[in-house]
Amino acid sequence: MTLALARTRDQIFIDGDWVDPGGSNRIEVTSPTTEEIIGSVPSATVPDIDRAVAAARRAFDLGPWPRAVPAERAAVLRRVRDELQARRQDFAQLVTDEMGCPITQSLAIQVGAPLALLDSYLDLVGTFPFRDVRSAPSGNALVTREPIGVVAAVVPWNVPLTVAIQKVAPALLMGCTVILKPAPETSLTTLALVQLFQDAGLPAGVLNVVPAEREASEYLVSHPGVDKVTFTGSTAAGRRIGALCGQNLKRVTLELGGKSAAVILDDADLDTTVESLRLGSLRNSGQICTLKTRILVSDRRHDDVVDRLHALLESMPVGDPRDPVTQIGPMVTRRQRDVVTNYIRSGIEQGARPVIGAGVAPQDRGWFVDPTIFTDVDPDMRIAREEIFGPVLAVIRYSDEDMAIDIANHSDYGLSGGVFTSDLDHGIAVASRIRTGSVEINGNPVGFKAPVGGFKSSGIGREAGHEGMDEYVETKSYGLPAEKVAQLTNDLAAWESVTYS
Numbered sequence: 001m002t003l004a005l006a007r008t009r010d011q012i013f014i015d016g017d018w019v020d021p022g023g024s025n026r027i028e029v030t031s032p033t034t035e036e037i038i039g040s041v042p043s044a045t046v047p048d049i050d051r052a053v054a055a056a057r058r059a060f061d062l063g064p065w066p067r068a069v070p071a072e073r074a075a076v077l078r079r080v081r082d083e084l085q086a087r088r089q090d091f092a093q094l095v096t097d098e099m100g101c102p103i104t105q106s107l108a109i110q111v112g113a114p115l116a117l118l119d120s121y122l123d124l125v126g127t128f129p130f131r132d133v134r135s136a137p138s139g140n141a142l143v144t145r146e147p148i149g150v151v152a153a154v155v156p157w158n159v160p161l162t163v164a165i166q167k168v169a170p171a172l173l174m175g176c177t178v179i180l181k182p183a184p185e186t187s188l189t190t191l192a193l194v195q196l197f198q199d200a201g202l203p204a205g206v207l208n209v210v211p212a213e214r215e216a217s218e219y220l221v222s223h224p225g226v227d228k229v230t231f232t233g234s235t236a237a238g239r240r241i242g243a244l245c246g247q248n249l250k251r252v253t254l255e256l257g258g259k260s261a262a263v264i265l266d267d268a269d270l271d272t273t274v275e276s277l278r279l280g281s282l283r284n285s286g287q288i289c290t291l292k293t294r295i296l297v298s299d300r301r302h303d304d305v306v307d308r309l310h311a312l313l314e315s316m317p318v319g320d321p322r323d324p325v326t327q328i329g330p331m332v333t334r335r336q337r338d339v340v341t342n343y344i345r346s347g348i349e350q351g352a353r354p355v356i357g358a359g360v361a362p363q364d365r366g367w368f369v370d371p372t373i374f375t376d377v378d379p380d381m382r383i384a385r386e387e388i389f390g391p392v393l394a395v396i397r398y399s400d401e402d403m404a405i406d407i408a409n410h411s412d413y414g415l416s417g418g419v420f421t422s423d424l425d426h427g428i429a430v431a432s433r434i435r436t437g438s439v440e441i442n443g444n445p446v447g448f449k450a451p452v453g454g455f456k457s458s459g460i461g462r463e464a465g466h467e468g469m470d471e472y473v474e475t476k477s478y479g480l481p482a483e484k485v486a487q488l489t490n491d492l493a494a495w496e497s498v499t500y501s
Helices: 046-061 070-086 088-099 103-127 160-174 184-199 214-221 235-247 270-280 302-314 334-349 401-409 424-431 465-470 482-490 492-497
Strands: 012-014 017-019 026-030 037-042 131-136 139-147 150-154 177-181 207-209 228-232 251-255 260-264 292-298 353-356 372-375 392-398 417-420 473-479
Touching (some): 012 046, 012 184, 026 184, 037 184, 046 150, 046 177, 046 207, 046 214, 070 088, 070 103, 070 160, 070 184, 088 103, 088 160, 088 184, 103 160, 103 465, 150 160, 160 177, 160 184, 160 228, 184 207, 214 235, 228 235, 235 251, 260 401, 270 292, 270 302, 270 417, 292 302, 292 401, 334 353, 392 401, 401 424, 417 424
Parallel strands (some): 150 177, 177 207, 228 251, 260 292, 260 417, 292 392, 372 392
Antiparallel strands (some): 139 473, 353 372
């Protein structure tokens, strides 16, 4: 095993090897805790992108990976999974140092989640319908799901390993080749991850990693050699990527922003409800797109919920994310801290009332924000409509259930949501009226075998589950005579021997 979780790298990963970049520009990685530079990586140039796409194209068009049986591809990913498990602490520490996630949470959501994703995909690939036969009076067909081709995967800084695995694992299992473009803020983590794939025996060109700034990144997603783009990030960036892909009808999956509502019904147990919001609304210091940051509560229970939320935030230490006691760390960059504090000022200016927080946390160094709860929030305020991506919650009153649902749906986004109640059947009925890609009942997660994704401005397509694997295949139908269909139906060995070139 050659992995060292390096803090400085001089090469990028193309065509199965570490190679010198085409330029001298570098991306500096700065600790959000100490404000010190902790490492740097090369910034890929446009010619580097051409090299990476050419390598992925050769590996797809001529190489063994798309033609391997699913079990062979799964064996490589299983080796990656086992080595990631063995280096769990190292990866968690690196993510904490790069983007400030509290170390206790990093072990769970920054490394535990990608491990669970890998387990789910490795289990699901055994039941994925790569081929089936269909007969009708009008004709007979072999229907196949074949790899979509060369995939450009663009991942964010907030959960870099999780989103990388969420895209790379199904793409590889389906037989695609990949160019992975990490966020500049967490490039060290992504380059450490690719070493695991190299050591696991992934063929040359199947996975390439190119840290890059905006110009080279836009070139990648619009490159004619790329068949599919998958992106997770802001809605503004997603619109730009969608427009670039649309010009050439390039396949695209977009998992974008959110402004999710937690609908607390009157029969909910408030103690367990509010405790579930510790992670449901504030994990990763509020820097997760699915967090429930609009807290909808009836006039009757408003004050009780606010009191409990106030106590919740007081129980969540803000500080050095390397300290296991810390529950709220810094914002990832100075710019992100300023974005969050500007939203807090906007809330005050528009008439919302902060009951706790509303300022820059008093640390000597680092980009910290005081966790903040607003009441007297109108659904049309900016803090109730726009994604803040920080530890800021907006408590919004409703008078009856229909009003609560209207407020929950009063959003450009539709990524996630929550309903809290003691009546599960009623909770499901309420959740069915909320226009989002997923709804958690009483804080229960949907798990990694269920598809996730957004309605409205929260994106296009789905990730995880069989549905997420479907995003990396094209469906093809072969017209066949009835006797061949009968053979394929009755002879599993013959069915599995059908290949494509």
